Amino acid sequence: MKQQSSKNNWKTKLHDIIYEADTKEGKLFDIILIFAILLSIILVMLESVESFDTKYHAFLNISEWVITILFTFEYIARVIVIKKPTSYIFSFYGIIDFLATIPKYLSIFFIGTHALVALRALRLLRVFRILKLARYLGASRNLMSALKASRIKIVVFLFSVVVITIILGTVMYLIEGPKNGFTSIPHSMYWAIVTLTTVGYGDLAPHTPFGQFIASLVMILGYGIIAVPTGIVTSEMTKQDNKVHTNTQSCPNCSFEKHLDNAQFCNQCGEKLNHE
Numbered sequence: 001m002k003q004q005s006s007k008n009n010w011k012t013k014l015h016d017i018i019y020e021a022d023t024k025e026g027k028l029f030d031i032i033l034i035f036a037i038l039l040s041i042i043l044v045m046l047e048s049v050e051s052f053d054t055k056y057h058a059f060l061n062i063s064e065w066v067i068t069i070l071f072t073f074e075y076i077a078r079v080i081v082i083k084k085p086t087s088y089i090f091s092f093y094g095i096i097d098f099l100a101t102i103p104k105y106l107s108i109f110f111i112g113t114h115a116l117v118a119l120r121a122l123r124l125l126r127v128f129r130i131l132k133l134a135r136y137l138g139a140s141r142n143l144m145s146a147l148k149a150s151r152i153k154i155v156v157f158l159f160s161v162v163v164i165t166i167i168l169g170t171v172m173y174l175i176e177g178p179k180n181g182f183t184s185i186p187h188s189m190y191w192a193i194v195t196l197t198t199v200g201y202g203d204l205a206p207h208t209p210f211g212q213f214i215a216s217l218v219m220i221l222g223y224g225i226i227a228v229p230t231g232i233v234t235s236e237m238t239k240q241d242n243k244v245h246t247n248t249q250s251c252p253n254c255s256f257e258k259h260l261d262n263a264q265f266c267n268q269c270g271e272k273l274n275h276e
């Protein structure tokens with residue numbers, strides 16, 4: 001019984017260091033991790049410079065292997081301290097951590113896969129927890145909720161844009177014709193999309209006065225079309241709860257992190273949360 005308790009206590013302490021952003025040890029661990037990720041990305045970037053790689057290839061390779069091994073131990077530790085390892089392995093961060101670790105090993109068997117190590121840049125997303133930027137976390141959650149709530153309106157809007165594009169493409173094909181570069185309706189639709197989005201590549205343009213008049217109307221319409229989805233999402237965001245929760249507690253059982261402040265139990269699996 002005492003040995004089992006000691007084992008659980010060891011796992012709990014390691015869990016707090018690896019997963020928690022509120023503890024002193026957890027912050028230190030994550031800050032070191034961020035610097036290691038940045039260093040790894042810099043090494044990959046330098047390795048892509050042929051002159052630099054030729055001169056320092058051995059140093060770059062050894063350094064990258066050291067970082068890869070450290071990331072491997074970190075990944076294994078994250079799996080060990082969770083009671084349900086699959087909840088971390090198949091989570092967003094779990095997949096990112098795996099993709100950030102495996103490329104160097106793959107490079108032994110498959111040439112050219114080493115460049116995938118740059119995927120480690122995605123691990124920098126952990127900086128939100130490390131620096132405890134709660135208001136940005138809350139804002140991102142509100143944005144995601146707003147996008148989800150307005151998805152039907154956005155789909156209807158995009159469908160309307162597609163219909164308008166088909167109509168405009170057909171009209172411009174009839175007005176300008178193949179002699180002015182509008183060789184087909186799909187090609188004319190490409191012009192309509194470029195004009196509606198105010199990109200304006202200039203590779204295809206109307207030459208007739210009536211065609212230029214239609215193009216002017218499409219350009220003006222484009223500004224309105226760009227503003228519509230912004231207004232839809234903004235309207236939904238005003239309906240979201242403005243309260244921002246600063247809690248970054250990670251469940252030791254399922255690694256769920258979106259807990260309310262002062263929560264005692266995980267609202268995903270019911271496991272008791274670790275508190276100092």
